[in-house]
Amino acid sequence: MKIENKLEWIYETLIRIRFFEEAMLEQTYKGNSMGVTHPSDGQEAVPTGICAHLTEKDWIGSTHRGHGHCIAKGLETKKMMAEIMGKFTGNCKGKGGSMHIADFSKGMLGANAIVGASIPLAVGAALTAKYQGKEKDSIGVAFFGDGASSQGVLHESMNLASIWKLPVIFACENNQYAEATPAWYAVSIEDIADRAASYNIPGVVVDGMDVFAVYDAAEQAVKRAREGKGPTFLEFKTYRYHGHFHADQPEKYRTSEEENLWKKRDCIINFEKRVIKQKLINKNRLDSIKKKIQKEIEDAVEFGLSSPLPPEETLYEDVYVNYSNDLRGFR
Amino acid sequence: MFKDTDKIGPGKNVEGTEMRYRDAFNQALRDELNNDKNVLIIGEDISGGFDKKTKEPLDAWGGPFAATKGLVQDFGKDRIMDAPISEAGFVGAAIGAALTGLRPVVDLMYFDFTTVAFDQLLSNAAKSRYMFGGQTKVPLTLFARSGGGTGHAAQHSSAFYSILAHIPGLKVVTPSDPYSVKGLLSSAIRDDDPVFVVNDKKLINMTGFVPNETYQIPLGKGRYLSEGSDITLVGMSYTSVVCMEAAKELKKLNINAEVIDLLSLSPLDEDIILESVQKTNRIVIVDEDNPRASMASEVAAIVSDKAFDYLDAPVKRVTAPHTPVPYSKGLEDAFLPNSEDVIGTVKMIMGA
Numbered sequence A: 001m002k003i004e005n006k007l008e009w010i011y012e013t014l015i016r017i018r019f020f021e022e023a024m025l026e027q028t029y030k031g032n033s034m035g036v037t038h039p040s041d042g043q044e045a046v047p048t049g050i051c052a053h054l055t056e057k058d059w060i061g062s063t064h065r066g067h068g069h070c071i072a073k074g075l076e077t078k079k080m081m082a083e084i085m086g087k088f089t090g091n092c093k094g095k096g097g098s099m100h101i102a103d104f105s106k107g108m109l110g111a112n113a114i115v116g117a118s119i120p121l122a123v124g125a126a127l128t129a130k131y132q133g134k135e136k137d138s139i140g141v142a143f144f145g146d147g148a149s150s151q152g153v154l155h156e157s158m159n160l161a162s163i164w165k166l167p168v169i170f171a172c173e174n175n176q177y178a179e180a181t182p183a184w185y186a187v188s189i190e191d192i193a194d195r196a197a198s199y200n201i202p203g204v205v206v207d208g209m210d211v212f213a214v215y216d217a218a219e220q221a222v223k224r225a226r227e228g229k230g231p232t233f234l235e236f237k238t239y240r241y242h243g244h245f246h247a248d249q250p251e252k253y254r255t256s257e258e259e260n261l262w263k264k265r266d267c268i269i270n271f272e273k274r275v276i277k278q279k280l281i282n283k284n285r286l287d288s289i290k291k292k293i294q295k296e297i298e299d300a301v302e303f304g305l306s307s308p309l310p311p312e313e314t315l316y317e318d319v320y321v322n323y324s325n326d327l328r329g330f331r
Numbered sequence B: 001m002f003k004d005t006d007k008i009g010p011g012k013n014v015e016g017t018e019m020r021y022r023d024a025f026n027q028a029l030r031d032e033l034n035n036d037k038n039v040l041i042i043g044e045d046i047s048g049g050f051d052k053k054t055k056e057p058l059d060a061w062g063g064p065f066a067a068t069k070g071l072v073q074d075f076g077k078d079r080i081m082d083a084p085i086s087e088a089g090f091v092g093a094a095i096g097a098a099l100t101g102l103r104p105v106v107d108l109m110y111f112d113f114t115t116v117a118f119d120q121l122l123s124n125a126a127k128s129r130y131m132f133g134g135q136t137k138v139p140l141t142l143f144a145r146s147g148g149g150t151g152h153a154a155q156h157s158s159a160f161y162s163i164l165a166h167i168p169g170l171k172v173v174t175p176s177d178p179y180s181v182k183g184l185l186s187s188a189i190r191d192d193d194p195v196f197v198v199n200d201k202k203l204i205n206m207t208g209f210v211p212n213e214t215y216q217i218p219l220g221k222g223r224y225l226s227e228g229s230d231i232t233l234v235g236m237s238y239t240s241v242v243c244m245e246a247a248k249e250l251k252k253l254n255i256n257a258e259v260i261d262l263l264s265l266s267p268l269d270e271d272i273i274l275e276s277v278q279k280t281n282r283i284v285i286v287d288e289d290n291p292r293a294s295m296a297s298e299v300a301a302i303v304s305d306k307a308f309d310y311l312d313a314p315v316k317r318v319t320a321p322h323t324p325v326p327y328s329k330g331l332e333d334a335f336l337p338n339s340e341d342v343i344g345t346v347k348m349i350m351g352a
């Protein structure tokens, strides 16, 4: 699809992720999140530009930094906020939290807190699609970081996807750091995308701060997957604006000069500049979208705050589909 | 917080300071790095961060929960080795280094990540000495943070130390306060077998008296935390703290509980358990691990087997449920065994 027809959706999604993360952090600092949160603001262009090509029948696997992936894949922000607040109305009934948001009805295989662990799941979703002859309508996308690229499971997954020619996209969000560890230290090459060649998979480096560039690169990869031509590896150079998690102090391991250089390339500011300059969307329209999303996120926070906590008996639910023993342990 | 009744303890007139568990941990690492130049530490973000221009480590994180803070300044990046996220690889490499003369210490960050390297642990670290007919040894130490209570949800809160204790060839210790973590970590690093040091997250900021000197707590020895004649409470890792809380409350009800802190899960101090239960004739084992095939079950089986004639009541366990750890605070609280659960069980078997 021509990007022109998707521009409003793209803008809405970028803004939704940004505002969600800001509100989520505020709620975390207020003590309303029940655990650790990893904000993804700065990286909005990557999930947005990719998911613009996906439907609910496509599958994505996500990470600890998964809010952006969820939103771009169409998950409801109010349920996500409720999940982070540990509420029964959350996507996972308050059992998963920020690091485990999932919605299988939306093709979202779950955020995963074991680095690298969700990559083979997206490969498996692609296997299902191919096995059932549905790859035209259903592909897998594995989101993961520069840090995760050093896990053996990525390499095994790439080889499997290649020899089985699976409709999957490896979407590496290289935000330059894994916790405090810079990619230049932990990764033995400059471009992680170069790893793909040794698995006979095309590897492409993409400007992850530019949603137009992400959109274009993803379009090719999605087309390839849907046509049964197999996997593609996309490496997005991007940056997280906040620390690794809500209480991290990134100034201890990166400079403000570096932060400012990346912030100049902000995906939202540059999107606005470009669409206004090219007269694709006018300023008023952008403002009204912003206002709408602002309201949506305020409502999401309100929904989360006013939602009930999970009843205690849910602790013992959903461990198995079927199990004949009592799960309560000994007390 | 633990007193003179300890057989394992700082003793009297020892010079020391009150410090946090994490600082005692750091001190033990420092002592062992000084003691033997073949000791090195490998793990993710254990110094944490590098200067882009100089390429030198920044010690920005100083390890998860600041466990290794300051070590890279004093011992250098060749001995405090920041690793990429490659647990199977660097645990395997540490085993290889241990087989060939080094004494590596690996920080696995969260206990849950152990499973990423589990094949290396089970098939190589634990079995090399045996299957190679005693030709070699694996002086490897691993440590990681276990347990729920911090809102980290299912994949960052496990306490499956029973799985490790199950493995012949691997030793497992569960320190429960600043004093015991310093002594056990030191012993683990000096031991010639692979030892896993499990640190409950709930202990990390706990303070307590720690001697200044270097000392070792023998692997395989438990300790008394309090003496009593009515019932034995057995704790391990954080549940030793839970047992002490319960014992304090039980005293108000005129029930004198003897609290045993296992400290080591493998080898296991069977003698201290049997000695105590022969005196009290009742026992409750408190475990945060899931109940199936757990340490609680193991201790219960040993008592039933070897002290059956001394028992005045069934052996009881207080455990987590057979579920993963949930996220939402109320559910997580319900998951964790607490002192009220222990008191309830004690009252039930004492008919109180």
Ligand SMILES: Cc1ncc(C[n+]2csc(CCOP(=O)(O)OP(=O)(O)O)c2C)c(N)n1
Pocket (backbone or CB within 6 Å): A063, A064, A065, A113, A114, A115, A116, A144, A145, A146, A147, A148, A149, A175, A177, A178, A179, A244, B044, B085, B087, B109, B113, B116
């Ligand atoms: C197997 C495993 N090892 C270590 C961790 C701890 N950890 C959580 S996030 C993270 C860094 C991940 O870096 P990257 O893949 O680049 O993703 P980013 O955080 O930058 O989005 C680490 C080391 C983990 N969760 N799982």
Ligand SMILES: [Mg+2]
Pocket (backbone or CB within 6 Å): A145, A146, A147, A173, A174, A175, A176, A177, A178, A179
């Ligand atoms: Mg990263």
